[in-house]
Amino acid sequence: MIYEKIAEIISDKMDIDVDDITMDSTFESLEIDSLDMVEIVMDIEEAFEVSVEDAENLKSVADLVKYIEDNK
C-alpha cells in the first residue's frame, strides 16, 4: 500500500509510467533531481502525514518505503 502510493506520487510528479517504477528503482535512474525530490517529499509528507527530515539520504524507492514504514 505504501509502495503503491509512493509509486503513484512519483509517476504523477515525473510524468512517467507507474509500471516503470519498481522497488529497486533508484531516484537517479528515474532522473529525479534534488528539486524533484523536494516536491515528491512534500507530496509524501501530505499523503502519509509524516515529516521527512533527511531526504538526501534516501536513494531509492525501497529507501523511501522503509522510511515511511519506520516513521509512520
Add this chain to the structure above:
Amino acid sequence: MSTALITGASRGIGRELALRLADEGYDIVVNYLFEEEDYAGTVAEIEKKGVKAIAIKADVSQFSEVEAMMKQTVETFGSIDVLVNNAGITRDGLLARMKEEDFDAVINVNLKSVFNCCRHAVPYMMKQKHGRIISMASVVGLSGQGGQTNYSASKAGIIGFTKSLAKEIGSRNITVNAVAPGFVETPMTDAMPAKAREEVLGSIPLRRGGTVKDIADAVAFLASEQASYITGHVLSVNGGMYM
C-alpha cells in the same frame, strides 16, 4: 484570479505597491505588524478597485508567523502568485557606535523576512508551477553607504539570496527578482535639511528624486507577463545615481 501578497503594506511604499498591483487586477494580501497602522483603510481602498483584499498581521521576521500567513493566504484565495518582500526598517548609525541589537533588528526584519516569506511561499508556488517573487533591495546594497552598514548588508544579502533562489527554482516557472530604489521622495526625505537634499539630487543624472510611482511601475512590470523571461535580476530604479 491571481493573488499578490505584499509585506509591510499598510503604509508607505508597500501600501502604494499594493494599490498598484490591485490596479493590475490582483487580489491583495496586505501584511502589517502594528495595530495602529491603517491596514483597514488600505484594504478598503484596494477593494474600491474591484478586487478582493484581506489584511494579515504577522511579524515577517518570525518563521512560524509567516508560515501561518502563507497558509491563510492560500486558504482564502486559493493561490499565491506574486510575493513582494517590501517590509523593512532602518537603524542608521556609525559602525563604531552601532548597538548589536540595531544590527540584528535590521538583518532580521529586512533579510531574514525574505527567507521566511520565500521559504513558506515557494512550496505553494512549486505546486502551482508558477510564481513571481520581487524583493525590495536598495541602491546602498550595491554602492554601500556610510552610516548604514546594517541596512546595506541586509540589502546586499537580498541580492545574493535573489540570484541563488532564481537559479534554484527557475525550472518551476518561478521568477525571482529584486528592485533597487535610489533616492525616493517620501515624507522622510522631505524632512532632510534643504542643502543635503539638494546635494543628493544634484548627484543624480536625471536631476530628481524617484517617486513611489517609479518604484511601483518597476514592481508591476516584474510581476507582469512581459517580464516572464527575466529572473535573477536587480532592477535599479535610481535615476542613474549608481550604475
